[in-house]
Amino acid sequence: MKKILFFSLVILAQTCSFEPKGDVEELTVNLIARETDQIYESLVEVRRDLHRYPEISEQEKRTSTKIISYLDSIGLDVKTNIGGYGVVGILKGAQEGKHVAWRADIDALASDSPDVVEFASVNKGVRHICGHDVHTTIGLGIATVLAKHRDKIKGTIYFIFQPSEEIWNRGAQSMIADGLFDLIDPSEMYALHISPFPVGQVATKENELYSxxxxxxxxxxxxxxxxxxxxxxxxxxxxxxxxxxxxxxxxxxxxxxxxxxxxxxxxxxxxxxxxxxxxxxxxxxxxxxxxxxxxxxxxxxxxxxxxxxxxxxxxxxxxxxxxxxEKNDPTVYNDAKLTRETLQTIAAAYGKNTVAPIYGIVHLFNDDFSFFQKKVPGVYYLLGGSNFEKGVIAMPHSANFAVDEEAIRVGVQYFSTMLLSRLNN
Ligand SMILES: [Zn+2]
Ligand SMILES: [Zn+2]
Missing domain, CATH: 3.30.70.1710 (BMC (bacterial microcompartment) domain)
Incomplete structure (x- = not known):
């Protein structure tokens, strides 16, 4: 399986042909890169801490406590206990403008397969094998970088840390039922998931991403x-x-x-x-x-x-x-215009080979981000987490799931740039 994935993903990277259209100044892109580099080591520490102490859906108490104190420390307005252990950090720019949201899921999974990293889970039978420790860390990283640019930001960014994604009908739906959209009013909403694409790449498609x-x-x-x-x-x-x-x-x-x-x-x-x-x-x-x-x-x-x-x-x-x-649940559905525009922004800033177009619709995965997308148009991205030379394959829910931590740097850079572009252009 490793070999087949390696072979095909290399081909994928080469056949990518996305037309970049720049709207973020090179100066800003460079600044975001520098600032991401400055916090990278500390973000890796945050991620490894979350990884050591994974918590299954509806029990993310320690995880949310960590998120709350982190958001406090960078000066965000923090709302807690939304739909369980859900947290929202609010970053207000210096000027009025659009309101956009970034969502990260925070829960881990029950798993008896042994952890493959040195910073292994100490919570028996629980593991981050879906990468939500990385999602949480990237969300905190983006918040840190953008908080430094408050003076330049027109509008507001909401950082949503959502519990219980893995049990589908509790996480996003519980936050909504608990009044999330009375607290915040985004007009666009974004999220990512770690995927088997090579680190450095981001992939998504317009409309349905999952079946x-x-x-x-x-x-x-x-x-x-x-x-x-x-x-x-x-x-x-x-x-x-x-x-x-x-x-x-x-x-x-x-x-x-x-x-x-x-x-x-x-x-x-x-x-x-x-x-x-x-x-x-x-x-x-x-x-x-x-x-x-x-x-x-x-x-x-x-x-x-x-x-x-x-x-x-x-x-x-x-x-x-x-x-x-039995039910008529929604699927992850990306707004076509926002998908095009945000991928163009990322391709322009980081090179067109960073964006991998996809045409097929995956049936074995889904994400309750779909319930947010029923309320607010948005885009869900697959962020590459694999490093095939190192034998790191980021296939969620597989026993040997692992993530190249460079994906944290990439995620913070790409999506800080993208969000800044959504607000200021
Ligand atoms: Zn999962
Ligand atoms: Zn997941």
Missing amino acids: YFRKLKVQFNNILVKDEVVKYTQDLIKGHSTVNEKFWDLKNFMDPEIGIANPNSMYADYIAVSEPFHVKSGNNVVDISTMIYATDSLELDSMLVRLKENIGRSAYATKLLSVQY
Whole structure:
């Protein structure tokens, strides 16, 4: 897997052709680089401390305490305990202007696989294997750099430190339910996630970045021929799939021919039915369910209609209780104009090979940043964290997940520049 990723990502870096359009002065870019370098070592210390003491979702007490004292120390106005251990740092510029937000997630994951770094987790069974320690550190780093430029900033930047991202329905949604948008009123919102791209690169795409996902459930009652109806229903649902078995192999995401970086990616347009199905029965009810992934939410809606029609014409029509999706959750959806403009800013400041365009839509990951994007237009970036020569592969949730800490420097530089550009141009 390492080799395949290495090979394909090198190709990816070479085929990038993004047209940069500069709007941040070279002088400012150089200043941000210098200031980032000045705090880099201390940021690495912050990251390693967070990494040593990871906390799972809804238990990020120590992590949030660290964030609060850090934000206090750089002079931000700090709001705490929003939707659990959520924290917001408010940086007001010297002049009035736009309000933008930067979000970092702060929680870790349950994991029994041994930590691969010297500064290993001391909290048994908990590890930062999704890179949120790095996200938190980059957020603090950007806040530090931009706080030094308060006098030049037109507008306000909100730094949101969000808990419980890993449990999907608690983090972002809890902050929103707890009045986040009464405290702050951003008109644009940004976030990043560490990804297997090489360190130095940033990748994203307009519109959907991750697929829509739905738990599909079909229920029948009073079924005497259970095996037959289960087989009929599974075949009917599988008939809607547009993918082959290659689709499910994680390493094909980065394949140069069919992966997400190729304009003809097999991940560009699909409906995928995951297997095996779950079948439950009891009290005269048979319950057949599975996950469906799709690049287009309208396709998911029409699939549901067609399933109902088909079953309605079948021998089991009178036994059908329901055909439904359990939830209609949003997916990460990047505002097209903001995506173009911010990638142009980064490419102009740091070189066009720093920006990797992607065309495919990933189905095995998602982020509850999508709930913020339902309220405020924004962009979610994949920041490269791998260093293949050193054997560092930043594939989130994998047992050997690791991050090249240079990604902290890169993240602070690119996104300090980007945010400054959003406010001042
Ligand atoms: Zn994760
Ligand atoms: Zn994550």
